[in-house]
Amino acid sequence: MNFWQTIPKPIIGLSPMDGVTDASFRFITAKHGGPDVVFTEFVNVETAFFAPDTLIKDFTYSEIERPIVAQIYGHTPEMFYKVAHIVCELGFDGVDINMGCPAKKVAAKGSGAALILNPSLARSIIQRVYQGVKDWCEGQSLSDLNIDPGFIQKTRIANRLRTGVERPLRRRLIPVSVKTRIGYDQVVVEEWMQTLLEEKPSVISLHGRTLKQGYKGSADWESIARAVDVSRNSGILLLGNGDLQDMQDVYRRISQSKVDGVLLGRSAQGNPWIFRGKEEVKRALSSNGGVSIDPMPIRLEERFRALLEHSSHFEKHWGLQCFVGMRKHLAWYCRGSPRAAELRSQMVQLSNVGEVMDCLRNYAASIASEFQPKERAPSPRPSRSSMASEPLIS
Ligand SMILES: Cc1cc2nc3c(=O)[nH]c(=O)nc-3n(C[C@H](O)[C@H](O)[C@H](O)COP(=O)(O)O)c2cc1C
Known part of the structure; x- marks a missing residue:
């Protein structure tokens, strides 16, 4: 068979x-x-x-x-x-x-x-x-x-x-x-x-x-x-x-x-x-439709870990001179992230895993400060606040 x-x-x-x-x-x-x-x-x-x-x-x-x-x-x-x-x-x-x-x-x-x-x-x-x-x-x-x-x-x-x-x-x-x-x-x-x-x-x-x-x-x-x-x-x-x-x-x-x-x-x-x-x-x-098919939400942290892993695999196996071929993938991973267009425009200029890591660190810091709860402000929306408080990359 x-x-x-x-x-x-x-x-x-x-x-x-x-x-x-x-x-x-x-x-x-x-x-x-x-x-x-x-x-x-x-x-x-x-x-x-x-x-x-x-x-x-x-x-x-x-x-x-x-x-x-x-x-x-x-x-x-x-x-x-x-x-x-x-x-x-x-x-x-x-x-x-x-x-x-x-x-x-x-x-x-x-x-x-x-x-x-x-x-x-x-x-x-x-x-x-x-x-x-x-x-x-x-x-x-x-x-x-x-x-x-x-x-x-x-x-x-x-x-x-x-x-x-x-x-x-x-x-x-x-x-x-x-x-x-x-x-x-x-x-x-x-x-x-x-x-x-x-x-x-x-x-x-x-x-x-x-x-x-x-x-x-x-x-x-x-x-x-x-x-x-x-x-x-x-x-x-x-x-x-x-x-x-x-x-x-x-x-x-x-x-x-x-x-x-x-x-x-x-x-x-x-x-x-x-x-x-x-x-x-x-x-x-x-079971003729008796199961719900809900898309599983992927947290930013998980998305960026996979992006880094993909970048490392790519750099290791194809070499730095080919890293330009990784850029389109980097851009695709940005879909659905807060301020995706800005992140994407940075990603498509990167040339190695080290730069990808730095870019994600800066991004994590910038969205963390953007979504930081303001003093005496009403409680932030839970999804955004949890996103800001979790380390995006460690
Ligand atoms: C960038 C790109 C490259 C493709 N290369 C191939 C290929 O090498 N062999 C193939 O059979 N189809 C190729 N396709 C067609 C896809 O396998 C698929 O049939 C098509 O994208 C429609 O499916 P989708 O709407 O799920 O993308 C390619 C499609 C795209 C977008």
């Missing part, structure tokens, strides 16, 4: 996001939120094969993130075949094929969501990934495929350094999945699902927008519900995706569309805790 079948339904996972769901982000999300499954950022198959050194960053992970699925994209079936071996050799729990990216640099080459226009190529790619996983499982050696064993070794060492453990590699058939959209320039979800179902991936994750929409408009959950109808009784899991802001949204969309699960993307940015509510959603769905 593959790991997807062992996750209690509905599956509530972290959606892949290029430039966001790197190993530091996934580590923090797994530790503070605990999604059912995480995906790597998408990785181009040509780059993975010809410039593997650059991919150590993309394909490293910690044990806490499991189950972890490596996402790959491209347009050449033979490259997918080879890179499926790399994914297996690195111990991932699954391999996902991106057929949903709308970016020009991806789709113009016939990769990502452009594959929706080319069903026969899409099918060949799925078939070659299957074959790659199968051949690896049956013992095919990487050197036969001209795969640089040095890259595998370096990535394994990076993983061991990060987690302190290295899982003994066991040759096993890992599940193949596809993440896609409901169409290219118009909704063709029924036909497209039929095509994909014929190749029997373990899971299809469906973002309820066309390539043409990019990220505009609203995700079309009615089309996702129609995809559920098409895939019913196929044994293939369908995950819906798009615009889920919180666990109440997740509950509502799953009950209406009857998907097997969902992936959350942007709502997890700076918000690893969003996944904490997943058990309530599962309970509520199994």
Whole structure:
């Protein structure tokens, strides 16, 4: 049985996001939120094969993130075949094929969501990934495929350094999945699902927008519900995706569309805790709504501790020269804080963990004085006063 079948339904996972769901982000999300499954950022198959050194960053992970699925994209079936071996050799729990990216640099080459226009190529790619996983499982050696064993070794060492453990590699058939959209320039979800179902991936994750929409408009959950109808009784899991802001949204969309699960993307940015509510959603769905799904308030102190931990992880693993990549995360963590805009404008200029720490100290002092009870003033509002009296960072 593959790991997807062992996750209690509905599956509530972290959606892949290029430039966001790197190993530091996934580590923090797994530790503070605990999604059912995480995906790597998408990785181009040509780059993975010809410039593997650059991919150590993309394909490293910690044990806490499991189950972890490596996402790959491209347009050449033979490259997918080879890179499926790399994914297996690195111990991932699954391999996902991106057929949903709308970016020009991806789709113009016939990769990502452009594959929706080319069903026969899409099918060949799925078939070659299957074959790659199968051949690896049956013992095919990487050197036969001209795969640089040095890259595998370096990535394994990076993983061991990060987690302190290295899982003994066991040759096993890992599940193949596809993440896609409901169409290219118009909704063709029924036909497209039929095509994909014929190749029997373990899971299809469906973002309820066309390539043409990019990220505009609203995700079309009615089309996702129609995809559920098409895939019913196929044994293939369908995950819906798009615009889920919180666990109440997740509950509502799953009950209406009857998907097997969902992936959350942007709502997890700076918000690893969003996944904490997943058990309530599962309970509520199994008891027909008899459980309340209240978002758990995250205290400022907890938010800033996670922000610091994330910054330290990032600095330690990617180095100071890359810290600029952490700034967007810092900005996301500021959402909902008092004087968020001011804090955010400072955060996006920071260059190391020390500066993050100083910035938070100054911020804590300034909001503590702002919310300090004035002499003979009426009692302050309890939430604000408790915020000011607790140390935000220690
Ligand atoms: C910055 C960014 C990067 C993304 N990168 C990927 C990617 O590498 N692979 C992928 O399948 N989808 C990618 N997506 C799409 C998301 O996984 C998801 O389908 C989309 O954001 C809709 O879900 P949401 O509304 O929960 O964010 C990306 C989205 C964003 C915003």
